[in-house]
Amino acid sequence: MAREQIEELVEKLANDIIAETALELVDVEYIKEREWYLRVFLDKEGGMDIEDCQWVSERLEAKLDELDPISDSYYLEVSSPGLDRPLKKERDFVRHAGDKVELHTFAPLDGKKDFVGVLKGLVDNEIQVDIDGNELSIPREKVAQIRLYLEF
Numbered sequence: 001m002a003r004e005q006i007e008e009l010v011e012k013l014a015n016d017i018i019a020e021t022a023l024e025l026v027d028v029e030y031i032k033e034r035e036w037y038l039r040v041f042l043d044k045e046g047g048m049d050i051e052d053c054q055w056v057s058e059r060l061e062a063k064l065d066e067l068d069p070i071s072d073s074y075y076l077e078v079s080s081p082g083l084d085r086p087l088k089k090e091r092d093f094v095r096h097a098g099d100k101v102e103l104h105t106f107a108p109l110d111g112k113k114d115f116v117g118v119l120k121g122l123v124d125n126e127i128q129v130d131i132d133g134n135e136l137s138i139p140r141e142k143v144a145q146i147r148l149y150l151e152f
Contacts, residue, residue, distance in 0.1 A: 001069055006030045006038070009069055010060070014040050017059045023052060026081045027088055036074035041081040048080040086147045093122035100149040103129060105142050116149055 001009070011028045018025060026041040042048060042056060057078040064070065087093060087101065096119055103115045115138075117131035126137045127146060 001071070003030050006070055009067075010038060010040065010064075013063050013067075014042075014056065014060060017056055017063070018042070023048075023056065026085060026092075030070075030074070036070075036072045038070070038074050038076050040076070040078045041085075042078065043080060043085070053078045053080070084147050084150050086145060087119075090122060093119065093127070096148065097121045100151070101129065101146055102149040103127065103138065103146045104144045105138065106144045107142065109138065109142070119146075 007028045007030050010030070011025060014025050014028065022044045024043050026043050027039075028041070029037075029039045031037050031039070040056065040060065042052065044052065057076060060078065061076055064076070084102075085092075087096060099119055101117065101119045103117070105113050105115075107113070115129060115131055115136065117129040117136065120128035120130055120135070122128070122140070123137075125140045127140055127143060129136045129138065
């Protein structure tokens with residue numbers, strides 16, 4: 001099974017597991033570092049706790065053991081995406097409109113690749129950001145990464 005197919009299957013399984021809960025699936029990634037890692041990122045209003053992660057991990061692990069769709073050995077990690085969570089899905093842009101974000105583009109726009117501003121939303125597949133009072137509209141395909149901005 002290809003990496004993308006594994007991620008899609010695990011996304012479906014995880015969504016089935018959390019369907020009747022307050023949990024939200026943020027992302028699934030199957031990635032090779034030194035070993036293969038299957039990472040499932042969850043969130044909920046008020047924040048995640050270890051019991052939430054353990055509950056989903058146990059059920060997901062049992063379902064994956066039953067189906068056995070992954071031929072490689074891997075480590076399953078179920079966790080929160082963290083305070084600086086990446087924004088990937090359309091609902092992320094709706095949920096976090098008004099929040100400060102950090103945005104990185106693949107190629108420079110007006111000589112810059114890194115931007116920090118207030119997310120206005122996603123309109124016609126363009127990310128709308130207010131940067132110091134200037135409205136900027138960046139096509140989503142030109143954005144390498146956008147995540148919530150942490151101020152220290």
